[in-house]
Amino acid sequence: MRGRNARLVLLSALGLCLAAAATLDSQTPGDRAAGAAPARPARWYKGNTHTHTINQGGDSTPDEVVRWYREHGYQFLTITDHNLLTRVDGLNAIYASDDQFLVVAGEEVTSRSGDRPVHINGLDVQRVVKAHEGGTVVETMQGNIDGIRAASGVPHINHPNFGWGLTTDDLQRARNYKLFEIHNGHPSVNNLGGGGVPGLEEVWDRLLSGGRMVYGMATDDAHVFKQPGNPSVSGPGRGWVMVRAARLEAAALMQALERGDFYASTGVVLDDVQTTAAQLTVKVKTEGQTKYRVQFIGRGGVVLREAVEPAASYTFTGSEGYVRAKVIDSNGRFAWVQPVEVGRGASTAP
Secondary structure, X not given: OHHHHHHHHHHHHHHHHHHHHHHHHHOOHHHXXXXXXXXXXXXXXXXXXXXXXXXXXXXXXXXXXXXXXXXOOOOEEEEOOEOOOOOOHHHHHHHOEOOOEEEEEEEEEEEXXXXXXXXXXXXXXXXXXXXXXXXXXXXXXXXXXXXXXXXXXXXEEOOOOHHHOOOHHHHHHOOOOOEEEEEEOOOOOOOOOEOOEOOHHHHHHHHHHOOEOOEEEEEOOEOOOOOOOOOOOOOOOOOEEEEEEOOOOHHHHHHHHHOOOXXXXXXXXXXXXXXXXXXXXXXXXXXXXXXXXXEEEEHHHEEEEEEOOOEEEEEOOOOOEEEEEEEEEOOOOEEEEEEEEEOOOOOEOO
């Protein structure tokens, strides 16, 4: 009898502990005791948001594609096959690891307006988004953006100069997006413009100067994994984003992207980016004998300050409209820091 009573006491104590733990988990941070564990600090996660598999557009299986990114130091990958939602649950069951690697579902919603291509990625969409067909370029863009939002996804506009599909005016008139590619690693997307058409960085400054607070993405748009080192094909590892988030979770990553808490890169790594009411500070993670230039850029694409130190700051005057930073290294690699609004020259119009 004594043993039975002891077991009952032990079970009762265990139940009380579990109940207390459940109560603690249900509390909001404001309800918890002052001695509760502090909020988890944010960290940088390297990811690519535009990649294809053999399911639609690529030359390799989803398994091969995910392995490439995991083995090359990425923490997250969004698979964006054309007009197809490649399921990622099975891939995450094999490759995902807490705070180390994650595959995010996505789709490149792919359509045309006349002879002009309109491609918009849906990140973390919950279902297939039917591509909008017909109407003007802006109507097609807007239909796809709205479809992505309706599927609980985050839109980012892909390679505007591919096929010379999207103009600055088109991008200015579309609504309810925050992200567009200023660098795409595909060799045929005309990042730098030409023949009187502006390059994508100039387009970015035109949008910002016109009052649209949008954020610049770098991606590789990889289709070809079986020809490593061939610059004539769309291979992996040519552009990515570094996202600052508290956790490696799809929702946290998407929120950070949409608030501009990330930088885009083709190879330059930053130790930190900090913005206060007074200034923007960029710290470069130096590599060997590589040298760096840090440019602070404002309304109209004007270079407000250029520094050659790997840690540089720009103090706002209040008249810049916006300030963004660009880091150029001596080997031709870049990092782009997202703009911050300064004064009345830019807005956060959706």
